[in-house]
Amino acid sequence: MTWSITTPIYYVNGKPHIGHAYTTIAADAAARWMRRLGHDTFLLTGTDEHGQKVAEAAAARGMAPKVHCDDMVVGWRALMDRLGITYDRFLRTTDADHIAVVQGVLTWMKERDLIYRAEYTGWYSIAAERFWTEKDLVDGKCPDTGTAVVEITEANWFFRMSQFREPLLAHLAAHPEAIQPESRLNEVLGFLRQPLEDLCISRPKARMNWGIDLPFDPDFVTYVWFDALLNYATGAGWSPGKALSATRWPATVHLVGKDILTTHAVYWNTMLLALGLPLPTTLFAHGWWVSTDGRKMSKSLGNTIDVDGLIEGFGVDVLRWFLLRDVAFGADGAFSYDNFLVRTNADLANDLGNLAHRATSMTVSWRGGAVPPLAAPGPAEAALAELAHATVASVADAMPRLAFHEALEAIVGLVRAGNKYVDTRAPWALRKSGDEAGVDTVLRTLLELCHLVAALAAPVAPGKMAELGARLGRDAATLDTFARDVVHGQVAALGGLTTGAPIHHGDPLFPRFDELPAALAPAPAKETPMAPEAPPTPAVPTITYDDFAKIQLRVGRIVEAAPHPDADRLLCLKVDIGEAAPRSIVAGIRARFAPEALLGRQIVVVANLAPRKLRGVESHGMLLAASDGDLLVDLVSVDAPPGSVVR
Ligand code: MSP
Numbered sequence: 001m002t003w004s005i006t007t008p009i010y011y012v013n014g015k016p017h018i019g020h021a022y023t024t025i026a027a028d029a030a031a032r033w034m035r036r037l038g039h040d041t042f043l044l045t046g047t048d049e050h051g052q053k054v055a056e057a058a059a060a061r062g063m064a065p066k067v068h069c070d071d072m073v074v075g076w077r078a079l080m081d082r083l084g085i086t087y088d089r090f091l092r093t094t095d096a097d098h099i100a101v102v103q104g105v106l107t108w109m110k111e112r113d114l115i116y117r118a119e120y121t122g123w124y125s126i127a128a129e130r131f132w133t134e135k136d137l138v139d140g141k142c143p144d145t146g147t148a149v150v151e152i153t154e155a156n157w158f159f160r161m162s163q164f165r166e167p168l169l170a171h172l173a174a175h176p177e178a179i180q181p182e183s184r185l186n187e188v189l190g191f192l193r194q195p196l197e198d199l200c201i202s203r204p205k206a207r208m209n210w211g212i213d214l215p216f217d218p219d220f221v222t223y224v225w226f227d228a229l230l231n232y233a234t235g236a237g238w239s240p241g242k243a244l245s246a247t248r249w250p251a252t253v254h255l256v257g258k259d260i261l262t263t264h265a266v267y268w269n270t271m272l273l274a275l276g277l278p279l280p281t282t283l284f285a286h287g288w289w290v291s292t293d294g295r296k297m298s299k300s301l302g303n304t305i306d307v308d309g310l311i312e313g314f315g316v317d318v319l320r321w322f323l324l325r326d327v328a329f330g331a332d333g334a335f336s337y338d339n340f341l342v343r344t345n346a347d348l349a350n351d352l353g354n355l356a357h358r359a360t361s362m363t364v365s366w367r368g369g370a371v372p373p374l375a376a377p378g379p380a381e382a383a384l385a386e387l388a389h390a391t392v393a394s395v396a397d398a399m400p401r402l403a404f405h406e407a408l409e410a411i412v413g414l415v416r417a418g419n420k421y422v423d424t425r426a427p428w429a430l431r432k433s434g435d436e437a438g439v440d441t442v443l444r445t446l447l448e449l450c451h452l453v454a455a456l457a458a459p460v461a462p463g464k465m466a467e468l469g470a471r472l473g474r475d476a477a478t479l480d481t482f483a484r485d486v487v488h489g490q491v492a493a494l495g496g497l498t499t500g501a502p503i504h505h506g507d508p509l510f511p512r513f514d515e516l517p518a519a520l521a522p523a524p525a526k527e528t529p530m531a532p533e534a535p536p537t538p539a540v541p542t543i544t545y546d547d548f549a550k551i552q553l554r555v556g557r558i559v560e561a562a563p564h565p566d567a568d569r570l571l572c573l574k575v576d577i578g579e580a581a582p583r584s585i586v587a588g589i590r591a592r593f594a595p596e597a598l599l600g601r602q603i604v605v606v607a608n609l610a611p612r613k614l615r616g617v618e619s620h621g622m623l624l625a626a627s628d629g630d631l632l633v634d635l636v637s638v639d640a641p642p643g644s645v646v647r
Contacts, residue, residue, distance in 0.1 A: 016075060047093070050210055066094060083319075108275070125144065130225075165195065290334055363447060392486050421442075447503065454474075473501045553646035557642045570617075606623075
C-alpha cells in the first residue's frame with residue numbers, strides 16, 4: 001500500500017512565505033524518510049487556482065485568469081525546487097484531470113440527491129469568499145477576515161453535509177488518532193457539538209465565473225473549497241467509479257496548518273463519507289510561525305521572514321533543520337533571526353560541524369585519509385554504540401509520527417556525546433603516548449558516528465548530509481540503504497564503514513554565523529504587483545457628541561486568553577475592567593495573536609455593548625483594534641489602571 005502525504009494546495013495568488021515553506025519541508029522530510037525505508041511513497045503538493053481573489057488579481061493585471069495562474073505558478077514551482085522538495089505530483093486545480101474529477105463528483109452526488117438547489121439568504125464575505133449566518137459574524141463582520149459582509153439572497157447548490165455529522169462523529173470515536181495532535185481533535189469535536197449545516201458548493205457566474213462549471217447548471221461554478229479539497233482525490237489517481245485498489249487513496253497523512261483544520265476535518269471528511277470513500281488515516285494540523293510578539297506574520301506589518309534570504313544566507317539545509325528542530329511539530333513557534341543564529345550555530349556549526357571536522361581532519365592527518373580499524377574497543381566505545389543504537393530507535397519512532405523535533409534532538413544528543421567522547425579519550429594524548437590502537441579506535445568510532453548521523457539526518461538536511469556522506473566515501477544512495485538497514489536492525493549502528501576506505505576533509509560543513517548575512521538585512525516590505533486593491537473607504541456618517549457619549553470605553557487588562565472551542569478565528573478572553581470579576585469577551589483576533597502573547601496587555605474595551613453569543617460563547621464587550629485594510633494590525637493599547645474611562 002502507498003504511504004502518501006499531502007500538503008495543502010497553496011493559493012496561487014499568494015507570495016510564498018515561511019509558513020508555506022514549513023508545511024512543505026515537513027511533508028518532504030517525512031516522505032524522504034518513508035521512501036528510504038522502502039515504502040511506496042507519494043508526496044502531493046500544488047496550487048489552488050480558482051475563486052474570486054484570483055479572478056480579481058488577474059483582472060487587475062489585465063490578464064485572463066488562467067494566464068495569470070500560469071505566470072504565478074512559476075514562482076511556486078521554483079520555491080519547491082529551492083527548498084529541495086521531492087514531490088511526486090505538483091497538482092494545479094486548473095489541470096484537466098482535476099476538473100474532470102470535480103465535475104464527476106458533482107454529477108455523482110447530484111444523481112444521488114446529495115446535492116440540491118435552494119434559495120438562500122446569508123451574509124457574504126468577499127474576502128473569505130463564503131457565506132456566514134448571522135450568529136457567525138463577529139461585531140457584524142466576517143469572523144475569518146474581519147472584513148465587511150453583505151446580505152445576499154440567491155439560488156445556489158448545496159451539499160447535504162448535515163447528514164454526515166453523525167457518521168463523522170462515529171468515525172472519530174472509532175479512530176481518535178485520525179486527527180492530530182489530540183488538541184486539534186478536541187477542537188473538531190467541539191465544532192461538531194452544534195448541528196452541521198449543509199454546505200453551499202456553488203457560486204453564481206453572474207457574480208464570479210472563475211471556477212469549475214457545475215456540469216448540470218450552466219449558471220454556476222463550483223465553490224473553491226469544494227474544488228480544492230478534491231485535489232487530494234485527483235492526486236491519488238481516483239475518479240468516480242474507479243476501483244479503489246487502482247488508486248493511491250486513502251491518503252496516509254494530510255498535513256495542514258491549524259487555520260484550515262475545519263475545512264479538512266469537517267468539509268472534506270463529510271464529502272468523503274458521502275462518496276463512500278475511506279477517510280485519510282491522519283489529518284495533522286501543525287502550528288503557526290508567528291513573530292516574537294505573538295503576531296502572525298504579514299507583509300503590511302513588515303514582520304515577514306524572507307525565505308529566499310535565509311536560503312541564500314545559510315543554505316536550504318540549515319533552514320530546513322531550524323524549522324523542524326526549533327519547535328515541537330504541532331505547536332506555534334516564534335521566529336526570530338537571533339534564535340535562528342543561536343540554534344543553528346549550536347547544533348550545526350558547534351556540535352555536528354565540529355564532530356565532522358575532528359573526525360575527518362585527524363583521519364586525514366594521522367592515517368593518510370584511510371578508515372582505521374576498530375582496534376581495541378573498550379567501555380567508552382560500548383557506551384557510545386549503545387547510545388547510537390538507542391538514537392536509531394528514537395529517530396525511527398519519531399519520524400513517522402512527524403515528531404521531527406524529537407528525532408533531531410536525539411541526533412543532536414548523539415553528536416554531543418561524540419564530542420564529549422573525543423574530549424575524554426583525547427586521541428592526541430593517546431598518540432603522544434604511542435597508543436596507536438587507541439587512536440585507531442577513537443577515529444573509527446568518530447567516523448562511524450558521523451556516518452550514522454549523516455544517514456539519520458539526511459531527510460531533514462539532504463544536501464549537507466550527502467556532502468558529509470561523500471567525505472566518508474558514501475554516496476546518497478548508499479547512505480539511504482544504510483539507513484534502511486540500520487532501522488531494520490540488519491547492520492550495527494556504528495558498523496557502516498569499511499576499513500581502509502578513503503576519507504576526505506574539506507571546508508567546515510556548517511560555517512558559524514556571528515551575524516546575519518547581508519542578504520537578510522531587514523528591508524522594507526516589498527509590494528507585490530498582484531496585491532489585491534484595498535476596498536474603497538466607505539463614506540463615514542457624522543455623529544453628534546451625544547451619539548459618542550453613549551459609548552463607554554474603559555481600559556482593560558487581559559488576564560486570560562484561550563482559543564474558542566468551536567471557531568478557528570476567535571479567542572475567548574477574560575478582561576479585568578475594574579469590576580468585581582473579569583469580563584468574558586470573545587474577539588476575532590486569533591489569526592493575529594497567539595493567546596499567550598495577549599496576557600497582561602492593557603487594551604480599550606467598549607464596556608456597554610449589549611452582550612451576545614459568538615459561536616455559543618457569551619461575549620460582554622468588544623476590543624478596539626487598528627487595522628490596515630483587511631488586516632488587523634494591533635490592539636489599541638493604553639498604559640492606565642484597568643477600569644479607567646477613555647473619553
Ligand atoms: N488554498 C488553501 C488550502 C487548500 S487545501 C485543499 C490555503 N492556502 S494558503 O496558501 O493560504 O495556506 C497554505 C498553508 O500555509 C496552510 O496550511 C497554512 O496553515 C500555512 N501557513 C500560512 N501561514 C503560516 C504561518 N505563518 N506559519 C505556519 N504555517 C502557516 O489555505
